[in-house]
Amino acid sequence: MVDQDRIERGSCFCGKIVAHVRGEPFWINYDHDDDCRKALGSPLTVWIGYRQEQISFRENTPKTFSKTPGVLRTFCEKCGSSIGYVDEGLPAEYWLTIGFMDNPERFKPEMHAFWSMxxxxxxxxxxxxxxxxxxxxRDPAIGDPSTRARERR
Ligand SMILES: [Zn+2]
Known part of the structure; x- marks a missing residue:
């Protein structure tokens, strides 16, 4: 059941970053990959996939950090909470961490990614x-982050 009027709220640990998210996510997955493990400080995470236009940050916007070419991770500059993931290989998508959501119990993962890790x-x-x-x-012309990282090393 697709609910275009669904509104979810996300906020970081200190409350500086708040977002309202409209409509349904298009994908929710567990992620066992080691880059995300380092970035989030957690053995695994759950990512919630939205289109960028579904997300509106309120008074403050997250800071960004990029280690891998084409990948931006967003976080709160005050408390350090991980907020999201944006990747040029996944155009117009914005992935939110489950921990950012104020009602995480409403988001049920559909698949395990990077089960190998x-x-x-x-x-x-x-x-x-x-x-x-x-x-x-992913768009094969753009490749994935590990390929891009190797090319520029
Ligand atoms: Zn914060």
């Missing part, structure tokens, strides 16, 4: 699909 003691009893890499199709 899952920590050995993390176990799941679900029957969701598991894929060794990205759970989203």
């Amino acid at each position: 899952k920590l050995p003691w993390v176990e799941f009893a679900d029957d969701l699909p598991r894929t060794p890499g990205y759970s989203r199709r």
Whole structure:
């Protein structure tokens, strides 16, 4: 059931960054990849995929950090909370961390991405699909972040 009037609120730990998000996310996935593990400080995360135009930040906007070419990670400059992920290989998409959402229980993952990097003691009893890499199709002309990183090294 698609609800275009759905409004979700996201906020960082200190409350400086607040966003209102309209409509349904197009994708929700677990992510076991090691870059996100480092960036978020968590053994795994859940990403919530929205179109950029669905998200409106209120008074303050997040800061950005890029280690990998074409990838921007966003965070609160005051408290350090991870907020999102933007990737030129996924045009017009904005991925929010589950921890940023004020009602995370409403977002149910549909797949496990980067199952190949899952920590050995993390176990799941679900029957969701598991894929060794990205759970989203990417534009092959742009490549994925690991390819871009190798090219520019
Ligand atoms: Zn904050």
